[in-house]
Each structure stands twice: as structure tokens, then as C-alpha cells.
Amino acid sequence: MVAERYKTAFTLYPYEPVVAAQGGAVTRHPVVIIGGGPVGLALALDLGRRGTPALVLDDHEGAGLGSKAICFAKRTLDIATRLGAGAPMLEKGVVWNVGKVFYGDGKLFEFDLLPEEGHRNPAFINLQQPYFEKYLVDAIRVAQAQGAPIEIRGRNRVTSVTPATDRTTLEIETPDGPYRLEADWVVACDGARSPTRDMLGLSFDGRVFEDNFLIADVRMKADFPTERWFWFEPPFENAGQSALLHKQPDDIWRIDFQLGWDIDREAELEPDRIRARVDAMLSSQTGAVPEYSLEWTSIYTFQCRRMEHFRHGRIFFAGDSAHQVSPFGARGANSGVQDAENLAWKLDLVAKGQVSDTLLDTYASERAFAADENILNSSRATDFMTPKTEISQIFRNAVLDLAAHAPFARPLVNSGRLSVPCVYDGFPLFGEDALGGPDRTRPGSACCDAPVEDGFLLDHLDGRFTLLALGGDAPEVAADEGVDLHVVHLPRVSRELRDRYLGDAPSAIYLIRPDQHVVARWPEFDHARVREALEQSLGRTLT
Amino acid sequence: MSVMREPNIDDPDGFYQELLTAHNGLSKADSDALNARLILVLANHIGDRAVLRAALALAQSGPSET
Numbered sequence: 001m002v003a004e005r006y007k008t009a010f011t012l013y014p015y016e017p018v019v020a021a022q023g024g025a026v027t028r029h030p031v032v033i034i035g036g037g038p039v040g041l042a043l044a045l046d047l048g049r050r051g052t053p054a055l056v057l058d059d060h061e062g063a064g065l066g067s068k069a070i071c072f073a074k075r076t077l078d079i080a081t082r083l084g085a086g087a088p089m090l091e092k093g094v095v096w097n098v099g100k101v102f103y104g105d106g107k108l109f110e111f112d113l114l115p116e117e118g119h120r121n122p123a124f125i126n127l128q129q130p131y132f133e134k135y136l137v138d139a140i141r142v143a144q145a146q147g148a149p150i151e152i153r154g155r156n157r158v159t160s161v162t163p164a165t166d167r168t169t170l171e172i173e174t175p176d177g178p179y180r181l182e183a184d185w186v187v188a189c190d191g192a193r194s195p196t197r198d199m200l201g202l203s204f205d206g207r208v209f210e211d212n213f214l215i216a217d218v219r220m221k222a223d224f225p226t227e228r229w230f231w232f233e234p235p236f237e238n239a240g241q242s243a244l245l246h247k248q249p250d251d252i253w254r255i256d257f258q259l260g261w262d263i264d265r266e267a268e269l270e271p272d273r274i275r276a277r278v279d280a281m282l283s284s285q286t287g288a289v290p291e292y293s294l295e296w297t298s299i300y301t302f303q304c305r306r307m308e309h310f311r312h313g314r315i316f317f318a319g320d321s322a323h324q325v326s327p328f329g330a331r332g333a334n335s336g337v338q339d340a341e342n343l344a345w346k347l348d349l350v351a352k353g354q355v356s357d358t359l360l361d362t363y364a365s366e367r368a369f370a371a372d373e374n375i376l377n378s379s380r381a382t383d384f385m386t387p388k389t390e391i392s393q394i395f396r397n398a399v400l401d402l403a404a405h406a407p408f409a410r411p412l413v414n415s416g417r418l419s420v421p422c423v424y425d426g427f428p429l430f431g432e433d434a435l436g437g438p439d440r441t442r443p444g445s446a447c448c449d450a451p452v453e454d455g456f457l458l459d460h461l462d463g464r465f466t467l468l469a470l471g472g473d474a475p476e477v478a479a480d481e482g483v484d485l486h487v488v489h490l491p492r493v494s495r496e497l498r499d500r501y502l503g504d505a506p507s508a509i510y511l512i513r514p515d516q517h518v519v520a521r522w523p524e525f526d527h528a529r530v531r532e533a534l535e536q537s538l539g540r541t542l543t
Numbered sequence: 544m545s546v547m548r549e550p551n552i553d554d555p556d557g558f559y560q561e562l563l564t565a566h567n568g569l570s571k572a573d574s575d576a577l578n579a580r581l582i583l584v585l586a587n588h589i590g591d592r593a594v595l596r597a598a599l600a601l602a603q604s605g606p607s608e609t
Contacts, residue, residue: 391575394575394576394579395579395582395583397576397579398576398579398583399583402580402584406584408584408587409583409587412583
């Protein structure tokens with residue numbers, strides 16, 4: 001039996017009998033991914049498009065129903081775009097720019113994100129996680145039709161994980177009985193309560209925040225503006241310490257109430273009690289309660305914690321299984337998708353035997369650094385929203401009091417800093433900055449988008465190592481650099497491209513990794529130095 | 544960058560009186576809130592993180608070290 005742990009929003013990968021479960025032979029797979037959420041699916045899609053076979057095992061048949069990730073940031077959308085899944089996300093998602101911050105009865109201030117021009121994707125969209133997963137699976141189906149070796153097995157639950165030096169053996173339960181398979185590499189993308197982590201007896205340490213949040217997803221047709229409203233100490237009855245109103249597709253609004261630590265969970269989940277809170281919130285600005293229905297309610301608590309190592313021999317952890325943050329700032333699913341992107345190209349090269357597996361250690365070190373940055377940001381937001389001591393409460397309220405009339409205090413108001421990719425400053429795979437160009441595109445950073453003649457820059461960074469030449473002459477690289485090196489020459493440089501990549505320099509050469517992070521940059525092409533940087537970024541100089 | 548340790552305020556007695564007058568008649572909670580706002584206003588005015596760090600360190604050090 002494979003028990004149903006939750007309801008699914010969409011059936012995406014219905015169970016099909018596995019030959020091995022009927023007495024077939026034990027087969028060996030290059031990469032097995034445990035968990036078909038956003039992280040596992042993105043990883044499978046990326047690997048499969050590169051030609052490395054990926055098998056996803058999930059104990060359900062589709063995307064779980066309920067309150068999960070709703071905010072997907074630009075970096076995630078850029079990754080999804082590269083993987084061929086971005087367009088439907090953008091079409092379905094809600095883009096918002098105006099946010100209002102309230103403190104008690106009064107509005108403190110309003111901000112307009114005024115997104116920077118010249119990017120294919122917005123700063124972020126609101127989209128329910130099940131849609132995000134569905135669009136990834138749709139892209140997987142397209143890739144499969146084009147020959148990508150990806151397989152997703154629904155209702156296949158991993159019940160044991162046995163590591164060895166040359167393989168990992170998995171036992172899997174299905175509706176038709178158990179079977180066993182072997183994997184060269186295993187990636188556990190099985191969420192914050194990762195059964196894989198537990199089966200291996202690995203710890204997951206960090207900080208538990210003593211707070212409860214009530215989520216209510218309500219459906220209403222009301223003509224509310226598409227804005228993010230956030231209250232500190234909301235004035236409506238029983239609203240708790242903070243409240244958030246945020247729009248999602250399909251006329252769904254996400255409402256969050258911060259209830260504190262000592263609550264009666266069952267009482268708080270009574271529909272009448274929730275409705276009273278929601279009524280008070282929705283009528284607070286207009287005086288009237290619009291018609292709405294409760295679609296989903298739950299109470300959650302959260303932790304900020306991570307595994308010490310994201311790699312254990314031939315087993316990797318990615319996404320929530322490796323690190324967990326509070327929801328403020330949308331750093332859960334977004335960082336997980338970046339984990340997948342970081343791991344995909346490295347695992348692909350190692351699986352194909354092109355580089356040594358020490359390259360995979362850099363997945364663990366780079367993404368642990370990213371996790372720490374996310375945990376730091378998330379903890380800071382939480383500490384602002386829930387002051388832990390009397391004096392932190394005093395300062396918090398002082399910031400809010402000042403923010404109403406003194407703009408300087410507004411950047412101190414913290415209800416979550418939205419996820420942006422970290423910069424791998426000083427990490428061993430990154431090389432020199434001989435250009436001294438703009439800070440935002442220094443080695444280690446994820447390439448930002450910019451308009452180019454035929455669309456957008458990121459469209460040219462298609463998942464291969466790329467040598468990007470801006471202005472100047474086209475570089476002539478040898479046919480065999482030991483890895484597929486894609487040369488992109490853009491002789492005409494748009495104003496945005498100049499601001500973001502050249503600064504005062506007349507031309508530049510950028511070496512860019514498959515995950516669109518800058519390896520090194522120079523004012524002009526020098527074959528020997530490019531080769532050296534490429535070797536470095538492949539981990540061939542690691543000791 | 545270090546923070547100024549030498550006298551820098553004209554009419555120190557007058558300033559001190561203004562500071563205390565601002566707290567006249569306030570409850571402890573309101574005084575604490577006023578102090579917090581004042582610190583934030585002054586910190587923003589200084590702006591320089593190195594100076595602010597040096598100021599924090601000076602304020603944290605005991606009487607023997609100042």
C-alpha cells in the first residue's frame with residue numbers, strides 16, 4: 001500500500017505498474033530524484049534536457065492541495081524560462097507592484113516596486129504552487145516527446161535507502177507491491193520532513209520560532225486592487241500581531257494572521273472564528289464585507305534550519321529537505337529551484353564522465369552559503385515582525401512610528417525581503433574580474449536580464465557554458481575546450497546591457513556557467529585566460 | 544573610521560536640559576519609545592556604518608574603558 005498523505009490539486013503523473021515490481025530485474029539508474037515537487041521536477045527537467053536520464057519517484061500522483069508557495073521570484077522565472085516552462089507561469093500568475101503597509105489604524109506608507117525595465121520576467125509573480133508544478137510537468141512532457149530521458153513514477157514511495165560507495169539501493173513501495181532499484185546518484189527533494197533524511201539518520205538543526213500563523217485562502221470576486229497589504233498590529237478584532245492580504249490567480253486571496261504562540265489551534269480553525277477575522281480585515285478599508293468563500297485554512301508554525309552538509313556521498317539534498325526558512329520573503333521554493341539549477345549541470349557533467357565528482361562538492365558548499373543567506377534574511381524579518389524582547393519591541397515600534405512621516409525609517413520596516421539569488425563571492429569555481437565592470441554582474445553573480453536585438457540576453461544563455469562577447473570582435477575559440485562552450489557575440493550593445501555589463505568599458509568578455517552565474521570577465525578576449533577560468537569552473541583545479 | 548570622543552556640542556548644559564525636558568512628564572514606556580526614535584533619527588543622520596559600529600562599541604564599553 002502507498003497511503004495517501006494529502007489530497008492532490010492536479011493528477012500529473014498517475015500510477016503505472018512498474019515491471020520490476022512484478023518480479024523484474026533490479027535496474028540501475030544514473031539519477032533518481034525522490035519527490036516530485038518544484039525542486040525535484042525542475043531538476044529532472046534540467047537533467048533530462050541535457051540528456052542525463054532522471055527518474056522521479058513520488059508517493060502521490062500530482063501536486064498537493066493546500067497552502068504552499070505562492071510567490072515565485074524573477075530568478076525562478078528565469079530558470080523556468082530556460083527550461084521551457086516560464087511562459088504559462090507568467091500568463092497565469094498575478095503581477096503586483098503596489099504594496100501598502102499599515103500600523104494599527106493608520107496607513108504608514110505605500111510603495112511601488114517600479115520594476116527595472118528590460119527584463120523578460122517581472123520581479124515576481126503570485127502563483128499557487130500546484131500550478132507551478134503542473135507547468136513543470138507540462139514542460140517535462142514536451143521534453144520527453146523530444147526524447148529527453150525523464151520518467152516520473154507516481155505512487156512510488158521510497159521505504160529504504162542503502163548507501164554504498166559505488167551506488168545507492170532503494171526499496172520502493174507501489175500499489176502492486178515493492179521493488180528495488182539502484183542509482184548512481186540520488187537527490188532527495190522530499191521536503192522539510194524529508195523521509196530520506198530520517199532514514200539516513202541525518203540531523204536538521206536550527207531555530208524554532210514560537211509563533212502560529214493562520215492562513216485563509218478566500219475566493220472573492222470583489223474588485224479589490226491587486227496590491228499587497230500588510231498590517232503590523234492590525235486594528236481589527238482578534239487579528240493577532242500582523243496580517244497580510246495578497247492576491248493569487250483564480251480570484252483567490254491569501255490572508256495570513258499572526259496569532260502568537262499560546263493559542264487553541266482547534267478553536268482558531270473554527271470557520272466562524274476565521275470568518276469574523278476575515279470580515280474585519282476586508283471591511284477595514286471599504287466599510288463593507290465583500291462576498292467570499294473560504295477555500296483553504298490551516299495553521300502553521302515554522303523553523304529556520306538546515307542540514308550541515310547537503311551532500312552525503314552519492315546522495316544529495318535539495319530544497320526544503322536541506323534547508324527550511326520562514327515564509328517571509330518567499331525563500332523556500334525559490335531557493336529550492338536554484339538548488340536544482342546548481343546541481344543539474346554539475347550532475348550532468350559528472351554522470352557523463354566529463355569531470356570528476358569533486359565538482360559535486362561545490363553544489364553543497366555553494367548552496368549551503370545560499371541557505372545561510374536565506375535563513376539570515378528570513379530570521380531578520382521574523383524578528384522584526386515578532387519582537388522577542390521588550391527592547392526589540394520598543395525599537396520595532398519606534399521604526400513603525402517614524403515610518404509614517406520620516407521616509408528614512410521605511411527601509412527598516414521588514415515584513416520579508418523578497419528572494420534574490422546570492423552572489424558566490426570568493427567561491428573556488430569563480431575566477432578573475434579583470435574588467436572591473438558593474439558590481440551587479442561581478443563573478444559569482446547570476447546574470448541579470450537585458451534587452452538585446454532579438455529579445456533578451458538570458459535567452460542566449462541556454463544552459464551551456466557561454467562565452468559572451470559584448471561589443472568588440474567575435475572571439476575565436478577552439479572547437480574542443482573539453483566542454484561544450486557556446487559563443488555569443490553581441491556587437492551592438494543596448495543601453496541597459498551597457499549599464500548592467502559594461503559600465504565605462506567599451507567591450508567585455510564574460511564566461512558564464514550553465515546556471516547563468518558569471519565565472520569571470522575581461523576587457524578583451526584572451527584565449528589562455530578563458531581556458532584557465534573554464535578549467536577552474538569545471539572544478540579541475542580543485543584540490 | 545572612529546566615533547568622536549572629544550566634546551563636540553555647543554552649550555552642553557543647554558543640550559542636556561533639552562534632552563531631559565523632552566522626557567518631562569512621560570511614562571517610562573513613552574520615554575523608552577522616545578529614546579528609541581531618537582536613536583534611529585540620529586543613526587540615520589550619521590549614516591556611516593563604521594561610525595555607527597564605533598558608536599555602539601563606545602556605548603557598550605564599561606566606564607573604565609571610556
